[in-house]
Amino acid sequence: MEHSAEKKIEQLDHLFQEGSDDLRDHIVSSIYQSTQGLTKEAVQYSPKKASWLDTNLDQILTSRMFGFPIMLAMLAVVIYLTIAGANYPGIVIAEAFARVEDGLTAVFQWVHAPDWLYGILVEGLYRGTSWVVSVMLPPMAIFFPMFALLENFGYLPRVAFNLDRFFKKSGAHGKQSLTMAMGFGCNAAAIMSTRIVESPRERMLAILTNNFVPCNGRWPLIIVLAGLFMAAGFSGGMNTFISAGVVVGIVLFGVVMTLFVSWALSKTLLRGVPSHYTLELPPYRKPKFWNTIVRATLDKSWFVLKRAVIIAAPASLITWILANIMVGDLSVLEHIAAFLDPFAHAIGLDGFILMAFILGFPANEIVLPILLMGYLATGSMIEVENLHDLKQIFLDHGWTWLTALNMMLFSLLHYPCGTTMLNIWKETKSPKWTFTAFALPTAIAIVVTFIIAQTVIALGLV
Amino acid sequence: MSHRVALAGNPNTGKSTLFNLLTGLRQHTGNWPGKTVVRAEGELRTDNHTFQIIDLPGTYSLYSNSADEEVARDYIIFEKPDITLVVVDATSLERNLNLALQVLEMTKNVIVCVNLIDEARRKGITVDKKELSRRLGVPVVLLSAREKIGVIQLMKTMDQMVDGKISTDPYLIPYEEEVEKKIEEMEPRIKEIFGDSMPSRWLALRLLDGDKNLLQALKTYIRDPQSVEIKHEPAQGGCCHGA
Amino acid sequence: MESKPIYQFHKGDRLEITSVQVEGVMRRRLLDLGFVRGAVIDVVQKSPLGDPIAFRVFNTSIALRREESSLIHAVKMEEDSEVKVQ
Ligand SMILES: Nc1nc2c(ncn2[C@@H]2O[C@H](COP(=O)(O)OP(=O)(O)OP(=O)(O)O)[C@@H](O)[C@H]2O)c(=O)[nH]1
Ligand SMILES: [Mg+2]
Numbered sequence: 001m002e003h004s005a006e007k008k009i010e011q012l013d014h015l016f017q018e019g020s021d022d023l024r025d026h027i028v029s030s031i032y033q034s035t036q037g038l039t040k041e042a043v044q045y046s047p048k049k050a051s052w053l054d055t056n057l058d059q060i061l062t063s064r065m066f067g068f069p070i071m072l073a074m075l076a077v078v079i080y081l082t083i084a085g086a087n088y089p090g091i092v093i094a095e096a097f098a099r100v101e102d103g104l105t106a107v108f109q110w111v112h113a114p115d116w117l118y119g120i121l122v123e124g125l126y127r128g129t130s131w132v133v134s135v136m137l138p139p140m141a142i143f144f145p146m147f148a149l150l151e152n153f154g155y156l157p158r159v160a161f162n163l164d165r166f167f168k169k170s171g172a173h174g175k176q177s178l179t180m181a182m183g184f185g186c187n188a189a190a191i192m193s194t195r196i197v198e199s200p201r202e203r204m205l206a207i208l209t210n211n212f213v214p215c216n217g218r219w220p221l222i223i224v225l226a227g228l229f230m231a232a233g234f235s236g237g238m239n240t241f242i243s244a245g246v247v248v249g250i251v252l253f254g255v256v257m258t259l260f261v262s263w264a265l266s267k268t269l270l271r272g273v274p275s276h277y278t279l280e281l282p283p284y285r286k287p288k289f290w291n292t293i294v295r296a297t298l299d300k301s302w303f304v305l306k307r308a309v310i311i312a313a314p315a316s317l318i319t320w321i322l323a324n325i326m327v328g329d330l331s332v333l334e335h336i337a338a339f340l341d342p343f344a345h346a347i348g349l350d351g352f353i354l355m356a357f358i359l360g361f362p363a364n365e366i367v368l369p370i371l372l373m374g375y376l377a378t379g380s381m382i383e384v385e386n387l388h389d390l391k392q393i394f395l396d397h398g399w400t401w402l403t404a405l406n407m408m409l410f411s412l413l414h415y416p417c418g419t420t421m422l423n424i425w426k427e428t429k430s431p432k433w434t435f436t437a438f439a440l441p442t443a444i445a446i447v448v449t450f451i452i453a454q455t456v457i458a459l460g461l462v
Numbered sequence: 463m464s465h466r467v468a469l470a471g472n473p474n475t476g477k478s479t480l481f482n483l484l485t486g487l488r489q490h491t492g493n494w495p496g497k498t499v500v501r502a503e504g505e506l507r508t509d510n511h512t513f514q515i516i517d518l519p520g521t522y523s524l525y526s527n528s529a530d531e532e533v534a535r536d537y538i539i540f541e542k543p544d545i546t547l548v549v550v551d552a553t554s555l556e557r558n559l560n561l562a563l564q565v566l567e568m569t570k571n572v573i574v575c576v577n578l579i580d581e582a583r584r585k586g587i588t589v590d591k592k593e594l595s596r597r598l599g600v601p602v603v604l605l606s607a608r609e610k611i612g613v614i615q616l617m618k619t620m621d622q623m624v625d626g627k628i629s630t631d632p633y634l635i636p637y638e639e640e641v642e643k644k645i646e647e648m649e650p651r652i653k654e655i656f657g658d659s660m661p662s663r664w665l666a667l668r669l670l671d672g673d674k675n676l677l678q679a680l681k682t683y684i685r686d687p688q689s690v691e692i693k694h695e696p697a698q699g700g701c702c703h704g705a
Numbered sequence: 706m707e708s709k710p711i712y713q714f715h716k717g718d719r720l721e722i723t724s725v726q727v728e729g730v731m732r733r734r735l736l737d738l739g740f741v742r743g744a745v746i747d748v749v750q751k752s753p754l755g756d757p758i759a760f761r762v763f764n765t766s767i768a769l770r771r772e773e774s775s776l777i778h779a780v781k782m783e784e785d786s787e788v789k790v791q
Binding site: 005008009011012013015016017018019020023024026027030031032034035036038039041042043044045046047148151152153154156157175178192193195196198280282283284285287288295299 | 473474488491492493494495496499500519528529530553555556557559560563564581586587588589590593594597598608633635636637638641648651652654655666667669670671672673677680681684685
């Protein structure tokens, strides 16, 4: 048996030939000749006028004059609508959660449940989950339907087309912008989508830089902090407007960072020139409007809810427990925070924030809830309906606009979440590159926040 | 018993949209080439049969120019689906049939799904289904996966194909004499190695063309026919969620 | 008429490809997409920074960077010529 297999392989090797460009050309043109014959008989083209969309839209959306301004405007509008639209449903959901909590509290009192049980289940698990849901759900349920509309319309390849020159200059592949667009949804999924980049070197660039795109677990944090601190002096519509501007700025900073890091890697660890590039620009297609919206909203909501239950709930539980186990005068949580504090201050954060990022490794969604639990020492969350008290809690812990800015930047730049790391490992199968995917962004996050913090402090701006 | 049906075709021709329609699942779709990168599977029950539908990444050809193309090609060659649905874009048939002809060199059990027929109509393109089917030697179905046109016909055709009620006679691409002669020489020797388990004409051509990746895969296959399948992990449900 | 690299033509020009001087994998990719000798293509759109450029080949828009499009040569065709592959 073995013997015959080896013999077959030998026979096969014997049959194998080197091939040539001439032969390949011949094969391909034979196929084309065939298809041409086939279509000539079976397909009729009646000279109908091509639709306006097909002929003219690209002339605007990818034009020298309007290409970039329109891209920027689209991004700004989507973010603006997200922030403006999320406000109200956020409050409604939070109030609903609070009402349910009142009921739960009554039940616990009625059965004379012990304090620790109430603490774990209601103040830890329930509040943690409801925080994630009411802060995450509304913006994401608004952002993604809009994104899906653009995606189904066919705008993403045009973005790649417009931006390609920058990626080429950075030694990267033009399709990297498509993988970045996927990153807006989820970096873990985006890692899989880097398969569309064929050259291994350029694919690695796309993998290593993908987390500079905020995913759906980080958007809300950035939006909340922008609203509370960056647009602080403004109210109403103006507040939304400024917040949106800040969020757009953060996203653009991520894009610039992606290009810069790709460029630097192309000159060092991943030296090389861009490989070949082809990009198909499909025709624009009118999306099925309501279908797309309903589908994207449901999908995303389901996704957020699932994550809330699978990750946020246990994480809140663990955080509550850590906050309630006392060692000496302080809880375990406070010990950790105190330990991290000096370093955290050097980069404009504090020990609790850094700890929240560390405990938030499994999922970025839980960074904000964990931070609040830590601040409220008892480990219990404030009730979600008090979103407006949020800022007071931060201020009580010495926050300035610098803290908020650096937290946003750290969130944007730091290591990918656990799921993403797992996918990077699966896709690269390399300990070295998986580690790089962790260490590189983290180092950049630290350096950037350090420089900003030190500069701002030195200039006496806070 | 469930019959395996693979969806092959150029990128962005509506394979995942068709997959969703057939299986009732919700694979992500989007108007750009490369949306699907991991293979997905789902089930379809017709009146008479159960089918296991496999959504493959879209490719421009089935030579081993890239990892995606290898995934699609290996699936057809080594895992031998009972039916291969080649999904082609009605608005650019010339280029799309390119891939269809390549598949026809590899397997007889093919149904050509001319998708986006609504868009083609709007653009004034009419496809003569009978003529195309006659020339290709396999069934052709006109579809609009998005507008849900033509699915019933497709399912009927699938049923008939697994029932053995359709005999196909796939179009063979003619090559220049010199190449044809070499193919003719090689075919019997290839049959000696693989029996009837591999399309010998296609293999001869690939070997002539110097397809090293395929050679490697064939060797692995000879040593252990099961092992080639391991390479393709199906999509992981749940963990990931693209925009 | 003289043939020159396809990136040197203007938006709206209709071209007939005279040679594809790329090698290896990229050649195969370009052939698969329809950039074969004798194919008729249109120059449809330049990106805002001038590179890449999108060409319409077999009813599909394909964008190519200068690196590749400089290796594909073509001649400009008169209006209304028929599409044909050699
Ligand atoms: N008008 C029209 N649009 C369609 C039809 N089928 C699919 N589409 C659209 O075409 C686009 C591509 O569809 P997909 O199903 O993602 O294509 P795919 O072949 O899976 O693409 P890849 O995964 O990239 O290979 C989407 O925007 C669909 O909505 C159809 O029959 N008619
Ligand atoms: Mg797909």
